[in-house]
Amino acid sequence: MRTLKAGITLLQVSLKKGSFRLSADGEFFSGVHLLTGRVGSGKTSLGELLTGIITPDSGSIIQENCRRVMLLQDTSYHVSTITVREEAASWHGDEKRIIALSGLFGKEETDIFALSRGELKRLELAAILTGRYDLIVLDEPYAGLDKDARKWVNRIIAGCNNKVIILISHDITSLPPVDFLWEMDNGTLTCIGKVPECLIGWSRAPPLIRFLLNNGSYPKGLARLDLEEAVCRIHA
Amino acid sequence: MQDPRIRLLGTALLSCAAWISLSGAVLSILWWGIWGRNTSIKSVRTFIILLIIPAVMSIAATWSGGDGLSYFIRITAILLIASWMFAERYPGELLDVGVYFGGMKFGFDLGLIGELSMSALEVMAKETDRVSIAIRQKGNHISPRIIPAVFSGVVIRELQLAQERAILLTLRGYTSGGTHCPTFVSPKEDRIAGAFSCAIFLFSLIAGDFFIISGSTFIV
Numbered sequence: 001m002r003t004l005k006a007g008i009t010l011l012q013v014s015l016k017k018g019s020f021r022l023s024a025d026g027e028f029f030s031g032v033h034l035l036t037g038r039v040g041s042g043k044t045s046l047g048e049l050l051t052g053i054i055t056p057d058s059g060s061i062i063q064e065n066c067r068r069v070m071l072l073q074d075t076s077y078h079v080s081t082i083t084v085r086e087e088a089a090s091w092h093g094d095e096k097r098i099i100a101l102s103g104l105f106g107k108e109e110t111d112i113f114a115l116s117r118g119e120l121k122r123l124e125l126a127a128i129l130t131g132r133y134d135l136i137v138l139d140e141p142y143a144g145l146d147k148d149a150r151k152w153v154n155r156i157i158a159g160c161n162n163k164v165i166i167l168i169s170h171d172i173t174s175l176p177p178v179d180f181l182w183e184m185d186n187g188t189l190t191c192i193g194k195v196p197e198c199l200i201g202w203s204r205a206p207p208l209i210r211f212l213l214n215n216g217s218y219p220k221g222l223a224r225l226d227l228e229e230a231v232c233r234i235h236a
Numbered sequence: 237m238q239d240p241r242i243r244l245l246g247t248a249l250l251s252c253a254a255w256i257s258l259s260g261a262v263l264s265i266l267w268w269g270i271w272g273r274n275t276s277i278k279s280v281r282t283f284i285i286l287l288i289i290p291a292v293m294s295i296a297a298t299w300s301g302g303d304g305l306s307y308f309i310r311i312t313a314i315l316l317i318a319s320w321m322f323a324e325r326y327p328g329e330l331l332d333v334g335v336y337f338g339g340m341k342f343g344f345d346l347g348l349i350g351e352l353s354m355s356a357l358e359v360m361a362k363e364t365d366r367v368s369i370a371i372r373q374k375g376n377h378i379s380p381r382i383i384p385a386v387f388s389g390v391v392i393r394e395l396q397l398a399q400e401r402a403i404l405l406t407l408r409g410y411t412s413g414g415t416h417c418p419t420f421v422s423p424k425e426d427r428i429a430g431a432f433s434c435a436i437f438l439f440s441l442i443a444g445d446f447f448i449i450s451g452s453t454f455i456v
Contacts, residue, residue: 051373053369068375069373070373070374071369071370071373073366073369073370074366076389076392076393077363077366077367077369077370077389078370078371078374079385079386079389080371080374080376080382080385080386081382081385082384082385090374090376090382091374091375092374092375112385113388113389113392
């Protein structure tokens with residue numbers, strides 16, 4: 001069966017929250033999009049707009065083949081059952097796969113609120129990323145996760161095809177392979193471009209990227225391995 | 237209404253007036269129509285849902301020979317006044333009013349408890365909203381079966397928030413009472429509205445046969 005590619009288009013979208021004003025234009029195709037920007041720049045509000053949790057004051061959001069959308073919020077918001085097994089089953093996916101992926105094998109009958117925050121996040125992320133969602137917005141997915149868990153998240157993201165995955169993060173040191181780069185600056189969304197070509201023109205690039213570019217070492221992407229490889233090239 | 241002292245006093249008086257007599261309830265609704273108008277109830281649907289339990293109770297009262305319609309109107313008036321008070325409130329007003337009426341010790345503590353409770357209510361409402369979105373996106377819906385799990389999460393987070401606030405207050409050296417100098421804006425319109433709420437309360441006391449002792453209750 002042929003899988004239709006998902007996408008979402010923002011046309012002159014604007015949203016007002018008190019004195020803060022958000023404006024966004026752009027198209028999010030299938031692939032991994034990194035949305036970065038300073039704290040309070042409007043990243044979370046944009047995520048809520050994209051997933052239909054809030055509606056814009058003006059403009060339109062056109063979803064193409066995005067029948068199932070998911071926004072990863074505080075992980076405990078998603079809990080709707082008592083045990084790990086029930087929670088895995090409540091996502092209507094492959095229950096055993098979710099438990100195995102999240103490393104909770106043997107803890108199936110454990111009370112969901114007895115899990116650590118990291119364990120709960122792994123369970124919810126495994127369910128979301130293996131679920132049949134067309135559009136996934138992950139708001140700060142790395143918060144509260146250790147290095148190994150971050151690598152684990154990235155491996156699953158890298159295995160997702162035909163989905164629009166939007167990563168909202170200001171931490172660029174532990175990313176999966178990213179296809180497109182977006183930036184929010186004081187409420188305005190800007191498409192920086194396709195990675196890695198756009199990195200040279202990234203005017204607000206974080207210090208690590210600026211350091212690499214200033215030393216003539218252009219990273220092949222924003223994945224951790226690409227950045228490590230670019231750093232090694234400088235010292236080679 | 238800008239003056240929280242008049243608003244809180246008015247709320248208490250009008251709620252009592254509405255409960256004591258049917259005429260008090262009708263006058264309270266009229267008062268709301270003139271000076272209130274604002275409400276925290278966002279939609280007609282929410283208002284109808286809120287009235288389901290009072291409606292059931294009043295039908296039951298009517299069937300058992302009581303005055304169900306009167307009960308329904310009184311509860312509706314109380315809900316309207318309460319929703320108006322909640323919609324008009326601003327952060328810190330309970331502390332202002334508490335200190336004004338009760339002083340820096342007892343009043344401050346009472347105001348602080350009120351503020352923390354109101355803020356907890358707001359957090360709970362926001363969390364409930366978020367949780368229902370998350371559950372819907374999962375492809376489920378809120379049903380009696382999942383309510384215990386869903387709301388135990390909300391309660392756990394509320395308790396964690398309360399603990400964090402308690403620690404913060406302790407770290408700041410709070411033991412009891414505090415210094416706070418409230419200021420109030422009291423326009424003429426607020427004072428007129430306040431005077432009318434007093435008049436409605438007094439009228440309701442007379443009209444509601446409040447002073448007639450009948451059976452085991454003071455209210456007939």
